[in-house]
Amino acid sequence: MSSETKNTVSTVKVTIDNITIDVPAGTTILNAARMIGGDVTPPAMCYYSKLEGSGGKCRTCLVEVAAGSAADPRPMPKLVASCRTGVMEGMVVKNITSDKVKEARAGVVEFLLLNHPLDCPVCDQAGECHLQDLGYEHGKEGTRYEFERRTFEKEDIGPYIQLHMTRCILCYRCTYVADQLTDNRVHGILDRGDHAEISTHISKAIDNNFSGNMIDVCPVGALTDKTFRFKNRVWFTKPVYAHRDCPDCCGKVTLWQRGDEVLRVTARKDEWGEVCSYEGKPGWICNTCRFDKKSASDWVIEGPANINRHSVISQGHYTGLQKPKETLPEVMGGRAPKLMMDIHDVSEVNKIELSQLPGAATGNDFNSPAAKEA
Amino acid sequence: MGRKLLLEKAHVAGITTYEVYRREGGYRSVEKALKSMSPDQVTEEVKKSGLRGRGGAGFPTGMKWGFLAKPEGVPRYLVVNADESEPGTFKDRYLMEFIPHLLLEGMITSSYALGSNRSYIYIRGEYVWVAEILEKAIDEARANGWLGKNILGSGFDCDIYVHRGAGAYICGEETALLESLEGKRGNPRIKPPFPAVKGLWGCPTVVNNVETVAAVVPIINDGGEEYAKIGIGKSTGTKLISACGNINKPGVYEIDMTISVEEFIYSDEYCGGIPAGKKLKACIPGGSSVPILPANLLLKTAKGETRMMTYESLADGGFASGSMMGSGGFIVLDDSQCVVRHTYSLARFYRHESCGQCSPCREGTGWMEKILWNIETGKGKLSDIDLLWDIQRKIEGNTICPLGDAAAWPVAAAIRHFRDEFEWHVLHPDEAQQRNYGLMHYADPIHVPQPVMA
Incomplete structure (x- = not known):
């Protein structure tokens, strides 16, 4: 009996868009919706589950609470930020089934894009920008804003990171990174309202060893990696999982390669665009791994990264490829070309015949025993 | 002649000094509370008085005090909100400037009721001289044994600190005020948790307006029931x-x-009418963020009843035909005023004061200001009016704190009641630069539909 009582206390039943799910008590509506997954999940631009205190600001995750709880089934008077509202037993939430929510969300998307430059073709974040996805999924085709957008000068905050405040949507995630990951915060929000800006205090350089993580948490192209900026479009690069023994961080990363060149190193992201966790700990990576280890030989490569099929990055899928006819031996009169190096020695990825795989290659294709034999 | 409870002695010569204030019967409520009442009895008197928050929302003060969590071993705080920055509101400044000891007296009594051993006055930074007056008064009160350890031998310790703001309207919002008081950027917190559970430094906190705390003095002196006799219905006491x-x-x-x-x-x-033979056109009865009303709806409700200066009567008809008591900033506009211009200057204010934390308010206030400026300077379009309406609707209710609502309401009310003036601005752009729209029909008696007899 007592264990039963315990169970009822520790999980609560919540209904989101007519789907009922049991979740641990204290879960937020957003996280409950993420457990269901799919279209039921509200978008989130400022909430980041690994950063304490984040969320509540962008208002894209607003949902309607049609019944507060089983004990008090009154609806909540206003739309609530699902990322900061806890679930209650018997709560009924409406997300995509609520017209009010859809309208408010379209409004928020319009507000977010109001002062954001619509120049994705020249922005380095394009292809992995959350605001781009949000605008695509929830926005309108045009803007009603007829005025000049606010602009700022680009600013170098430290040797590795460039801040382009014009693109910032003030989600505050990077300030939480600075607060919670580094021991000495030197940047924050200056000024207020639509002229608020992220900046360091009197152009101080950010040189903390974990500062690079603010690039990973930035949902837009406001904070970019200076070692990667404008080197390549993200969808032309090949994301692969790799690891190394790092004394400072977990060492588990995604390498973004073009050929064998490592163009960029980032932390691994989960399906919500957040840094993956390992044994309950967020997999933040240190600046040494991110900025200094730019050679494939620094890393043990595990295999291609899991990329959502809807992402433009997965466009370089490998199925149905026609191998071009090998003409080189013919040209060279039957002689094989002398290899400068054997590509198979450099990267394990090359040991798999990608054109034989039925779908997009995943890490599993490379980790299976058959793959290892090949 | 109306009854005065707060400002009765405000003009006695030298009332800012302790000696005169005490001679005029000051600090009686502290004596009464500390010597003859328990903290709960003080709260009970405030509940009986029906006192409602004077800062704008009008929430019953006794009930707010009742919500204060009282966990063992955790300090509780009383914070007085003196960050009076609403355009049109300057009542707290008057009270603190002329009769500072009244606020301190109310604070000591309230602190006793709430169990706050350290209470704060968060004062607007621009009120430099008022902060100095208060600090002088605190020193006098401490020197005479009304503050410090073991006040009047009751075993109750209390001290009061004045904290100056740095010039942000948003710090008048209670959770932004607490953030600022803690030394952080004054961004409103996401509620819940409410300050009554987790406020200043994570401890239970009550944030009250200056006038609310001062009103505790007559309530304790005369008794809550006596106080509740003044006024109409749920609008008790003086304002x-x-x-x-x-x-x-x-x-x-x-x-x-x-x-x-x-x-x-x-x-x-009171106001003594409108000067230079002009006529009443519109009025904002409760500080800049409450809806503006045209003259006809201001004096009579939509039902044809006389509108009274009470919380209920001013709000009669909801936002469709009513307004709010708000913080008591009564702004009167005569027929030479332009509502479009006026709405623009309010929109400019809210754009400047938005903290920039949540997107609807940060982006929407700036957008509204720009559109209003276009209309005001003769570059507007008729579709802009509908656009404004749509923007304010998307801000209202979708923000973390009430500043979003406060920015949306004036625009909404101006369009709701003065749409023809906006249209006139758009359709007569040149004329609108030369003259104002004038009174037009805004003071015409409203048609009250009568029930049809069978």
Whole structure:
């Protein structure tokens, strides 16, 4: 009996868009919706589950609470930020089934894009920008804003990171990174309202060893990696999982390669665009791994990264490829070309015949025993 | 002559000094509370008085005090919100400037009821001289044994600190105020948790307006029931109204919430009518963020009843035909005023004061300001009016704190009641630069539909 009582206390039943799910008590509506997954999940631009205190600001995750709880089934008077509202037993939430929510969300998307430059073709974040996805999924085709957008000068905050405040949507995630990951915060929000800006205090350089993580948490192209900026479009690069023994961080990363060149190193992201966790700990990576280890030989490569099929990055899928006819031996009169190096020695990825795989290659294709034999 | 409870002694010579204030009967409520009442009895008196928060929302103070969590071993705080920055509101400044000891007396009594050993006055940074007056008064009170350890031998310790703001309107929002008091950026917190559970430094906190805390003094002196006899219905006691705009006698008036709006504007005891033979066009009865009303709806409700200076009567009809008591900033506009221009300057204010934390308010306030500027300068389009309406609707209710609502309401009300003036601005752009729209029909009697007899 007592264990039963315990169970009822520790999980609560919540209904989101007519789907009922049991979740641990204290879960937020957003996280409950993420457990269901799919279209039921509200978008989130400022909430980041690994950063304490984040969320509540962008208002894209607003949902309607049609019944507060089983004990008090009154609806909540206003739309609530699902990322900061806890679930209650018997709560009924409406997300995509609520017209009010859809309208408010379209409004928020319009507000977010109001002062954001619509120049994705020249922005380095394009292809992995959350605001781009949000605008695509929830926005309108045009803007009603007829005025000049606010602009700022680009600013170098430290040797590795460039801040382009014009693109910032003030989600505050990077300030939480600075607060919670580094021991000495030197940047924050200056000024207020639509002229608020992220900046360091009197152009101080950010040189903390974990500062690079603010690039990973930035949902837009406001904070970019200076070692990667404008080197390549993200969808032309090949994301692969790799690891190394790092004394400072977990060492588990995604390498973004073009050929064998490592163009960029980032932390691994989960399906919500957040840094993956390992044994309950967020997999933040240190600046040494991110900025200094730019050679494939620094890393043990595990295999291609899991990329959502809807992402433009997965466009370089490998199925149905026609191998071009090998003409080189013919040209060279039957002689094989002398290899400068054997590509198979450099990267394990090359040991798999990608054109034989039925779908997009995943890490599993490379980790299976058959793959290892090949 | 209305009854005065707060400002009765405000003009006695030297009342800012402790000696005169004490001679005039000051600090009696502290004596009464500490010597003869338990903290719960003080709270009970405040509940009985029906006192409602004077800062704008009008929430019953006794109930707010009742919500205060009282965990063992955790300090509790009383914070007085003196960050009075609403355009049109200057009643707290008057009270603190002329009779500072009244606020301190109310604070000590309230601190005793709430169990706060350290209470704070968060004062607007621009009130430099007022902060100095308060600090001098605190020193005097401490020197005379009203603050410090073991006050009046009751075993109750209390001290009061004045904290100056740095010039942000948003810090008048209670959770932003607490953030600022903690030394952080003044961004409103996401509620829940409410300050009554987790406020200053994570401890249970009550944030009250200056006037609310001062009103505790007459409540304890005369008893809550006596206080509740003044006023109409749930609007008990007296209210300070800071009247400004096109009136003969701008200033701070204490009213006992039994008079009509018409009497307040035209009687010689209060505003003294509108100067230079002009006519009443519109009024914002409760500080810049509450809806503006045209003259006809201001003096009479949509049902044809006389509108009174009470919380209920001013809100009669909801936002469709009513307004709010708000913080008591009574702004009167005569027929030479332009509502479009006026709405623009309010939109400019809210754009400047938005903290920039949540997107609807940060982006929406700036957008509204720009559109209003276009309309005001003759570059507007008719579709802009509908656009404004749509923007304010998407801000209202979708933000973390009430500043979003406060920015949306004035625009909404101006369009709701003065749409033809906006249209005139758009359709006659050149003329609108030369002259104002004038009174037009805004003071015409409203048609009240009568029930049809069978």
